[in-house]
Every structure is written in C-alpha cells, then in structure tokens.
Amino acid sequence: MPRISAERRQDRHRSILDAARRVLTEKGLHEASMSDIARDAGVSDGLLYRYFDSKRALLDAVLKEFYEGLLARLESEVFRHMRFEDRFRRLVELHLTTFIEDPGLCRLFISEVRVASNYRGSETQALNRRYTKVLLRVMERAEKEKRIRPGIDHTLFRDLVFGGIEHLAWRHVNGGRRLKVAEDAAVISTILLDGVKP
Amino acid sequence: MPRISAERRQDRHRSILDAARRVLTEKGLHEASMSDIARDAGVSDGLLYRYFDSKRALLDAVLKEFYEGLLARLESEVFRHMRFEDRFRRLVELHLTTFIEDPGLCRLFISEVRVASNYRGSETQALNRRYTKVLLRVMERAEKEKRIRPGIDHTLFRDLVFGGIEHLAWRHVNGGRRLKVAEDAAVISTILLDGVKP
DNA sequence: CGCTAAAATGAATATCATTCATTATAGCGT
C-alpha cells in the first residue's frame, strides 16, 4: 500500500525529469552535478535515486522522451509525401530542423549517449534504430519502384546521410557555421539523390 | 641548471605518453584513472603532473601524435594522384583505413575530443582542420578544372564526406557492421562523386 | 665527497556520484 498517490509520484517524476533536462542541456553531463539537478527540482539529492537509478539513467530518460517526440514527427511527416525524392528531402529537412530547435539535447545525445560504451543494446539505441529505419523504409520502396540504382547498400547510405547531416549540424550546435535549414537541406538532398539515381 | 639530462626527460615523457595511449585506448577516458597510467608507466601519480598539466592534456597529447601521423600520410598519398576522382577515392580509402588500423584511438577522438566543450580553438581542432583541408584543396582544384558542378558549398560537402564516413566507421569500431575497406570506399566514393558531377 | 636544486613521491585535499541510517508524513483504521 503506497503512501503517496500515483499523481504525486508522477509530479515528482516530471519535476525531476524537467530539472534534469534544463540542467543537463545547459551545463552538459559532466559539469552538471546531481546536486544541481536536485536543487533545480526542489528535492534532496537522495530522492533522485528513488526515481532514477543513476545519473546516466536520468540522462537516458531525458533523451528517450526527446527521441520519442522526434520519431513521431518524422514518421508522420515523411510518409505524407508519395515520391521518393520528396520523402527524402523532407527527411533531411526535418532532421536538420531538429538541430535548430533543440541544440542542447542534440549536443547531449551526440556527445554523451551515442558514443557511450553501454549504447549498444540500450533503449536509446532502439529508438535511434526506429528513427533511422524510416529512411530504410523509404529506400526499400524507392528501390522497388526503380527510383534508385540497384545494388546500393541501404545501411551504408543511411550512415552517409545521418552521419553527414550530424557532422554538418555539429558545427551549428557549437556555434560555428550557421545552419540555413531549407537551403542546406536542398543542397544535401540534391547531392545525395544524384548519388543514388538510377 | 636542470639536474636530469634532456634525454632522460624525453624518455620519461615518452614512457608516460606510451602508457597513456595504452591505458586510455584500452579502458577509455573515464574508466582509466591517472593511477592506472602512472602504474603502467612505472612512475608515481604526482610525476604525471610534472610532464602534463592534466588528464585531458595527456589525452590531447596522445591524440595529437596520432593525428600528426595521419595527416602526413594523407597529404603524401592523396596528391600522388592527378585526377580529382582518383584523389577523392584515395582520400576516402585512407580515411576508412585509419578506423581499421587504430580503432581505439579513433574511438577516443570521436567520443572524447571532438565533442569536448573546449574543442573549439584547441590544437587538436587545428590538426583536424589541416586534415580536412586536404579535401578542400582537392575540391578547389577540381572546380577550376570543371570536374565538379559549380555552386557546391565545399565545406558542406566536406562535412558530408567526413561525417558520413565517421558514422559508418563508428559501427565498425564498436564491433557492429564489419568494414570492408576497398569495397566500402568504392561505394561511398561513387555515390558522393556522382552527387557532385558536372 | 658532500651540497643543492630539481626530480620524484605519495599522502592529503576537493569534488562528485551514490548509499543508507534517520526523520517526516500521508492517509488508514478506529
């Protein structure tokens, strides 16, 4: 028999998750201490561990929520288009948009999660898989309809697309070259589409 | 008047650097402690700080040495070829080869250095710039000779190339998809070259 | 062969993540 209501537990959970998102995106994983997060959430240090197993679990939870939103948007937007080229362009544009909208979370994901030693097999990796799977689905369809040249390794092309965009966007996230979404998306898409044309 | 010879100082420096490379590539930055490195080098913890300012400085020194080797090789190999296509293919192949030859150092660079908050303006970034500059030089020449379509943003294309390869190779470094250098390099090069053809 | 400045040491310090003994409290049964 629990002594606090499910609502209260949810509220606490949310306060902590929100605080973690704010503090982690602002200061980065290593600069942000658990005490910073606890203070921001208005709870004691120890309580964090009744809601999350560890600092990393907290980070993972923040990014999981972020990723779920991205995934829903990507899936719903990309398949509105019918032609391969339009789908691909929309995917590139949306992916770039993410970096503009949430540089802090993108930075966190790239610098702390994707490269972590425990990434393989994690829930975050599963989400990342589903996210990039959208492109694979788009390509399978395109190959059937002969819109792309046969014999291209889809996973290799996927890595080229997401890796290339990420690298480009990283400079934006770090305050280097400014990203102009529509324009850059068009250039990237054109190069990559020409690269796989029949 | 120093009480040890320059040779001895060099030897110590090298022992520590070698130990750091071994320990850091094997255990990763956070799992490896300064004591681990000191033990491997056969010196006391404190002495590390008479040769390097901090753990990060040690990491940077290890990667600087690594990068200098890569750079020398890239510059000497790529410009042996005269045609744009051959230069580009060679660059892609060499870059992929690096991930096969030194997965530990590549992993360290990607996960700990390129994403670090103090990367901008660092010596390592300068080396990275020189490294990727090779591609920019190749492209400038190619554009003058009309081997690539005009109006392509070279830095954008550069990010696409290095980002794409890195992403692909990351799976290799992490024990995922196995990299077949010659074959994968050919596929990547073909896609990207077709993408910028006049 | 002692002297001294620099090299080398390793115990002490500071900073966290995490744990856990202790205290506070929600809400049930009476």
Next chain:
DNA sequence: ACGCTATAATGAATGATATTCATTTTAGCG
C-alpha cells in the same frame, strides 16, 4: 480527531579519483 506504520524524503557519510604540495630522493657539480 488521532495515533500508527509503511513509505517518502532527507542529508550526512562513503568511496572513487583528479589534482596539489610538503617531504624525500638523487644527479652530478665544485
């Protein structure tokens, strides 16, 4: 309304580890 108790919440203690610095050792000159 009022204890009672299981759970929530706390925050000081623990352990790990980067870094510092007072102390010890040593190279090699006069």
